[in-house]
Amino acid sequence: xxxxxxxxxxxxxxxxxxxxxxxxxxxxxxxxxxxxxxxxxxxxxxxxxxxxxxxxxxxxxxxxxxxxxxxxxxxxxxxxxxxxxxxxxxxxxxxxxxxxxxxxxxxxxxxxxxxxxxxxxxxxxxxxxxxxxxxxxxxxxxxxxxxxxxxxxxxxxxxxxxxxxxxxxxxxxxxxxxxxxxxxx
Amino acid sequence: xxxxxxxxxxxxxxxxxxxxxxxxxxxxxxxxxxxxxxxxxxxxxxxxxxxxxxxxxxxxxxxxxxxxxxxxxxxxxxxxxxxxxxxxxxxxxxxxxxxxxxxxxxxxxxxxxxxxxxxxxxxxxxxxxxxxxxxxxxxxxxxxxxxxxxxxxxxxxxxxxxxxxxxxxxxxxxxxxxxxxxxxxxxxxxxxxxxxxxxxxxxxxxxxxxxxxxxxxxxxxxxxxxxxxxxxxxxxxxxxxxxxxxxxx
Numbered sequence: 001x002x003x004x005x006x007x008x009x010x011x012x013x014x015x016x017x018x019x020x021x022x023x024x025x026x027x028x029x030x031x032x033x034x035x036x037x038x039x040x041x042x043x044x045x046x047x048x049x050x051x052x053x054x055x056x057x058x059x060x061x062x063x064x065x066x067x068x069x070x071x072x073x074x075x076x077x078x079x080x081x082x083x084x085x086x087x088x089x090x091x092x093x094x095x096x097x098x099x100x101x102x103x104x105x106x107x108x109x110x111x112x113x114x115x116x117x118x119x120x121x122x123x124x125x126x127x128x129x130x131x132x133x134x135x136x137x138x139x140x141x142x143x144x145x146x147x148x149x150x151x152x153x154x155x156x157x158x159x160x161x162x163x164x165x166x167x168x169x170x171x172x173x174x175x176x177x178x179x180x181x182x183x184x185x
Numbered sequence: 186x187x188x189x190x191x192x193x194x195x196x197x198x199x200x201x202x203x204x205x206x207x208x209x210x211x212x213x214x215x216x217x218x219x220x221x222x223x224x225x226x227x228x229x230x231x232x233x234x235x236x237x238x239x240x241x242x243x244x245x246x247x248x249x250x251x252x253x254x255x256x257x258x259x260x261x262x263x264x265x266x267x268x269x270x271x272x273x274x275x276x277x278x279x280x281x282x283x284x285x286x287x288x289x290x291x292x293x294x295x296x297x298x299x300x301x302x303x304x305x306x307x308x309x310x311x312x313x314x315x316x317x318x319x320x321x322x323x324x325x326x327x328x329x330x331x332x333x334x335x336x337x338x339x340x341x342x343x344x345x346x347x348x349x350x351x352x353x354x355x356x357x358x359x360x361x362x363x364x365x366x367x368x369x370x371x372x373x374x375x376x377x378x379x380x381x382x383x384x385x386x387x388x389x390x391x392x393x394x395x396x397x398x399x400x401x402x403x404x405x406x407x408x409x410x411x412x413x414x415x416x417x418x419x420x421x422x423x424x425x426x427x428x429x430x431x432x433x434x
Contacts, residue, residue: 074338078356087352088342
């Protein structure tokens, strides 16, 4: 269980969280939803330990290996799709993950030769190939058409890992079969 | 050979012919070989020099001195770049040193080096000083501007420090560092030969240039200078070819 207890965080004048508490199960799929600026990505960063709260505690990921899709694709521009995915896994696994998200045949393309949706799928393939303990996905379906979304959701489900998905779109959470939704306002 | 490549070569030969014609015209106009020898005389002397093993030994020694200084400058520049990019204290401590090296006239360094070092080492030291600040500044800048989000991604995925260095920092920094190497090689070469002219190490192109000037053998002066230019172009071409290969790997 990931636990956020009495978390408070400000960026200058802007208060993102005040005495915020939540529990996120490390099983099944949990969604975090809310409008833009509600603090979804900040929550994601707090959970990953990339952002420290001003007050309160975040726990539950100690010793775990999260497989992450960041809000941005964060692909290495100098290496191809296969190189990007095999950065965190072996090449066989990387090729399988790319195939699972519908990118067979695009392994040798560089990021600047990929469309926005294809880049997103490479970032997802990287997380799937990593083979961590849980998936942390920040808006993983951005730029994907309906068919690609369904294929990507299927690949995530097949991974069989507990997942936390950050999304502003309730239908995307439903697509992954999210059991629980944490709403930020 | 592909037609486009043939076209490029023909164009370059035509440009070369224009320059040679201008040189010949100027030489005829001046009318004194002592002041401006003609291209055929200079080229004949150059080929004569190239036919002598001693000339190759002299050019080889100059190359060894300057390339050693260049290699040391690149290594030192990268080392200092890593240090100053990672430590604010080191950056503040070493910034004045970099500014001094950049601002000091080459001739001052050559004269000082003459006091401190054997004449053979002066060109090496000067080449080192030419390369060091250029590679240092460019590489440090590239390290600082490496996309922090990519480094963060690497850490989140549990990559080792060595893998983050090799897979993220090195490819990110490489284009800037290689460009700095190309620029600084030209400076090192020119300043290195200038240092040889002043320090006069035996078996050096600089010594030959000085001797030619002393004996008022302008044809020799031109032929050795032409050799310096050709070697500089050859070195730059070799370095650029190596860089292309490294970038594509």
